[in-house]
Amino acid sequence: MGATDKQEHDAIHWLDQYGDALYRFAMARVHDSFTAEDLVQETLLAAYRSYKNFSGKSTVKTWLTGILKNKIADFFRKLKPEYGDANLGDYASSTANLFDKKEKWKIKPGDWGGDPKNVFERKELMAVIRACLTDMPEKTAYVYTMRELEGATTNEICERIQTGENNCWVILYRARMLLRRCLEVNWFGR
Amino acid sequence: MRHWMFSCKKITSMISESMDRDLSLYKRMGIRFHLMMCALCRRYRKQLLFIKSVLQQSDGVEDIFCQSLPSDARKRIEEKINDEGKHSHD
Numbered sequence: 001m002g003a004t005d006k007q008e009h010d011a012i013h014w015l016d017q018y019g020d021a022l023y024r025f026a027m028a029r030v031h032d033s034f035t036a037e038d039l040v041q042e043t044l045l046a047a048y049r050s051y052k053n054f055s056g057k058s059t060v061k062t063w064l065t066g067i068l069k070n071k072i073a074d075f076f077r078k079l080k081p082e083y084g085d086a087n088l089g090d091y092a093s094s095t096a097n098l099f100d101k102k103e104k105w106k107i108k109p110g111d112w113g114g115d116p117k118n119v120f121e122r123k124e125l126m127a128v129i130r131a132c133l134t135d136m137p138e139k140t141a142y143v144y145t146m147r148e149l150e151g152a153t154t155n156e157i158c159e160r161i162q163t164g165e166n167n168c169w170v171i172l173y174r175a176r177m178l179l180r181r182c183l184e185v186n187w188f189g190r
Numbered sequence: 191m192r193h194w195m196f197s198c199k200k201i202t203s204m205i206s207e208s209m210d211r212d213l214s215l216y217k218r219m220g221i222r223f224h225l226m227m228c229a230l231c232r233r234y235r236k237q238l239l240f241i242k243s244v245l246q247q248s249d250g251v252e253d254i255f256c257q258s259l260p261s262d263a264r265k266r267i268e269e270k271i272n273d274e275g276k277h278s279h280d
Binding site for chain 2: 011012015019020022023024027033037040041044045048049095098099102103104105108109110111112122125126129147148149153154168169172173176177179180183184
């Protein structure tokens with residue numbers, strides 16, 4: 001039983017050591033504390049069960065994060081389509097009223113002035129971005145986060161959530177439209 | 191034709207697309223001509239690039255979401271791990 005005890009000890013040790021990092025990683029992508037908790041738990045249990053497969057080539061943290069990434073992708077794959085897929089309603093709502101019938105700007109992009117000058121302003125801006133991402137449809141925010149923050153290619157993204165590449169571009173467009181507008185209203189106050 | 195051949199709405203999606211893949215020459219020229227004429231779409235493009243640059247300057251996504259694992263959640267996970275340990279003894 002010695003080996004099992006050691007494994008068990010390890011899983012608890014991972015929780016102590018990497019629990020916060022894994023939780024933040026999950027939160028940044030699913031924006032829901034209960035889902036994030038479940039994902040961290042599943043990750044640690046899966047790691048515990050497959051410890052013998054851990055080659056030691058990467059760090060434990062990288063290994064755990066890899067497992068978590070897959071768990072997150074599974075989560076979004078299983079989400080009901082109406083949540084995230086580029087259905088017409090969602091797509092329309094990201095551009096609704098922004099353009100007139102001739103597809104010219106109706107709600108015109110405002111002048112955002114200069115970039116945030118100091119750390120304080122930047123922190124505030126990040127908080128607004130976070131709130132905006134949290135408000136977005138889940139899969140939209142996830143796809144956008146993978147693209148802009150992790151630098152994943154659209155190819156990698158559609159593989160991960162198993163959707164067509166065209167759908168990915170539509171989702172990214174929608175995310176940018178929503179985030180731009182959300183910042184305009186909530187940060188630049190227009 | 192004032193804005194060459196693409197509408198503002200179409201241009202906004204093409205600009206977004208250009209951030210994810212290389213566009214055809216036809217589309218690139220379309221965007222360039224449109225932007226020469228249209229201050230609002232120029233502004234839109236600048237704003238998208240600004241948002242992208244802000245996100246890329248942050249030290250990763252987790253930075254934006256600076257929560258740590260709540261202690262009650264930690265306890266629940268710990269119990270699960272211990273359970274799992276017991277089962278594998280059986």
